[in-house]
Amino acid sequence: MDYKNAGVDIEAGYKSVELMKKHVQATMRPEVLGGIGGFSGAFSMSAFKDMEKPTLVSGTDGVGTKLKLAFLLDKHDTVGIDCVAMCVNDIACAGGEPLFFLDYIACGKNYPEKIAGIVSGVAEGCKQAGAALIGGETAEMPGFYPEDEYDLAGFAVGVVDEKDLITGATIKPGDTLIGIASSGVHSNGFSLVRKVFPMEKEALDMYYDELGCTLGQALIKPTKIYVKALKRVKEAGVKIKGCSHITGGGFYENIPRMLPDGVRAVVKKDSYPVLPIFRMLQKEGDIAEDMMYNTYNMGLGMVLAVDPADAERTMEAVRAAGETPYVVGSVEAGEKGVTLC
Numbered sequence: 001m002d003y004k005n006a007g008v009d010i011e012a013g014y015k016s017v018e019l020m021k022k023h024v025q026a027t028m029r030p031e032v033l034g035g036i037g038g039f040s041g042a043f044s045m046s047a048f049k050d051m052e053k054p055t056l057v058s059g060t061d062g063v064g065t066k067l068k069l070a071f072l073l074d075k076h077d078t079v080g081i082d083c084v085a086m087c088v089n090d091i092a093c094a095g096g097e098p099l100f101f102l103d104y105i106a107c108g109k110n111y112p113e114k115i116a117g118i119v120s121g122v123a124e125g126c127k128q129a130g131a132a133l134i135g136g137e138t139a140e141m142p143g144f145y146p147e148d149e150y151d152l153a154g155f156a157v158g159v160v161d162e163k164d165l166i167t168g169a170t171i172k173p174g175d176t177l178i179g180i181a182s183s184g185v186h187s188n189g190f191s192l193v194r195k196v197f198p199m200e201k202e203a204l205d206m207y208y209d210e211l212g213c214t215l216g217q218a219l220i221k222p223t224k225i226y227v228k229a230l231k232r233v234k235e236a237g238v239k240i241k242g243c244s245h246i247t248g249g250g251f252y253e254n255i256p257r258m259l260p261d262g263v264r265a266v267v268k269k270d271s272y273p274v275l276p277i278f279r280m281l282q283k284e285g286d287i288a289e290d291m292m293y294n295t296y297n298m299g300l301g302m303v304l305a306v307d308p309a310d311a312e313r314t315m316e317a318v319r320a321a322g323e324t325p326y327v328v329g330s331v332e333a334g335e336k337g338v339t340l341c
Helices: 010-025 066-073 079-093 112-129 190-196 215-220 227-235 250-258 276-285 289-293 308-320
Strands: 054-062 097-107 132-140 150-161 176-181 242-245 263-267 300-306 325-333 337-340
Touching: 010 112, 010 132, 054 079, 066 079, 066 150, 066 190, 066 215, 079 097, 079 112, 079 150, 079 227, 079 242, 079 300, 097 112, 097 227, 112 132, 112 150, 112 227, 176 263, 176 308, 190 276, 215 276, 227 300, 227 308, 242 250, 250 263, 250 289, 250 300, 250 337, 263 300, 276 289, 300 308, 300 325, 308 325
Parallel strands: 097 132, 263 337
Antiparallel strands: 054 150, 097 150, 176 300, 176 325, 242 300, 263 325
């Protein structure tokens, strides 16, 4: 009896590491110390040296049941982007610059090419965010996960000067709300998605004119990473007062998280185009509109609160980063919360 007979292939683990090295290497920043394969990742603090009060910000998350879709489509090279996005977008919401990322992959059986494909997506997400992939773990766990399935989670660390933290404390009535377009469902609400749409290859491969692609392609689209867009806004001289990453819980849970007491966000539903995938999901699942806005991003992945005088500069900066912004509402005096009208 040996470890391989017990279901853990050490040689496959070595091969996975070799296959993923080129992807990991492409994410390196000057502050990364040491090579790939050490027991820990080292990152120089030189990135903080010019800050008055350097403050670390962190985020951790997974991909959730969107992975079930990846299994069905046998497409594993984009879910890593989702994993990175869910972590670094939260860091960006606080005004932070993501510095480095670590991933954790747990699988029933280590198929090196599949693992390398997953990590290629993680690396792509890190490149989009400007973060270094400095470590990770692949755990082969036979008997715990089915052979063809895996879980994926990650952890990111960023930095911001304390004076530049986005806290929402200065949001006041009259401020403008700017939404930044999402790519689709992103990485939340897939337990409901999987109840509405048949999770079968034939159904997922069906092309829809309104989507401009197959259903599977629309659903698997990776989460947008907004780090560069928010950095452009800051470089334009705009003080972002508040920032909300629209994830699980949709508008009703996430937008109030950026608000101080005594103000209310008012979002106009007709101020931007709701993506076709959400219209299809709502219709096919007979889902109430309030539930849609309480579960999904509905086409907006980020909502920013800025001074009205900064609204146009904010829009220009977001466009310069390659993203699509909309003025979606304003802030009013009232009980903390959000009104959709």
